Amino acid sequence: MAARASALKPLATLGRLCSGGRASCAAARAFSCAAARSQLRRVTGTGGGALTGTVDRFGGVTVDLADAGLPGDISEGAFSRLLHDSLAAWKAEGKVAVWLRVPISLSRCAAAAAAHGFTFHHAKRRHAVLALWLGDGESRLPGFATHQVGVAGAVVDESNGKVLVVQDRNKTKNAWKFPGGLSDPGENIGATAVREVFEETGVRSEFRSLLSIRQQHDLPGAFGASDLYIVCRLGPLSYDIDFCTHECSRCEWLQLAELAETANTTPVTSRVARLLLRGLERGFGDIDLPLEELRAVYSGAFYQLYQRQLER
Incomplete structure (x- = not known):
């Protein structure tokens, strides 16, 4: 019961903030953003708010979401913000492409990735791979299963x-x-x-x-x-x-x-x-x-x- 009460405290706090006027709603939005940032910190295990992946010899990054430590109930919005920060970091590092391996249990993350320009590259039984070209000019990413x-x-x-x-x-x-x-x-x-x-x-x-x-x-x-x-x-x-x-x-x-x-x-x-x-x-x-x-x-x-x- 103590654990359940602890889990309900943030929701109760948000409800009280939203019951007041405009100032209370602004406070509610701030509380929501803080909760999202807290979730992202739990995702990455650091305060950096960015995904980590394996860099290949062509300057691309491969991220397997099954191994990324994401909460099983991560929302599409929270993942979108995490991906936004990650893409900014990879661009700053000069990476030319991102390969995103999405297990079927986290398929909602594919929709969030699509909003950032990712497209499907291929799929297998239990996962799909999305790709995004970050380099200059036309995409030079290879096709699959020709x-x-x-x-x-x-x-x-x-x-x-x-x-x-x-x-x-x-x-x-x-x-x-x-x-x-x-x-x-x-x-x-x-x-x-x-x-x-x-x-x-x-x-x-x-x-x-x-x-x-x-x-x-x-x-x-x-x-x-x-x-x-x-x-x-x-x-x-x-x-x-x-x-x-x-x-x-x-x-x-x-x-x-x-x-x-x-x-x-x-x-x-x-x-x-x-x-x-x-x-x-x-x-x-x-x-x-x-x-x-x-x-x-x-x-x-x-x-x-x-x-x-x-x-x-």
Whole structure:
């Protein structure tokens, strides 16, 4: 009860101030501003009244509101004033951009940020990222999610010249194609091909090389993003088919020669089939783009390079 009474004191004080005339209302506004400043001080943990963030090498600041210590019940107005002070500080420091990561639980802060010129950059399941260009001239901030990456696996049995193909259940035309699907964030191309082949057909395989890349724009269902479709050559580790009936209507080991000539396939599939036939006849060294993993110069991480090997 004592805690509740303490919490009600500011409201009671504000009510008494507002019950008097013009002077009392002015006092009420002053009390409200003081309360807002007090809330901001609790937010930042300092008397500075500004958000803190991580500075990147391009002169931008990234602020994650989930880690900013904001009260869960912070009002849109209080956050707007906090952001106003923060933007003034960042401009004075010469920062060129601000990235604001807003968790869905604080989505009301997005409206306050929009009033200061922020726009949506991208969103994921539990947060949205807003951006504001502070530098001179037109915004030079990069866009987001310009492409999606689809990967297919051509699993070739070199002992008999057959390749694993499927017919999609959700297509209007039952054409033969290589099993595949969209690559997950942070997933290597070869890993996507191996995973998708197993999920669709039940056949285990291993990555051998990259064969071809198709680029397409305005693909239906891609939410306005362009599409990259990559076909990989895989080697089989098992042969028994146990295909996913939710995604596929048929799945077979088909002769490459038949796949290359049939009209019951896609243009990409028939061309890759002819490419694989050439590999069987003359060796895959003429068609493969093998994988080489190299150390990244600036990050200490690694990246994957797909490139034809030069003769030594």
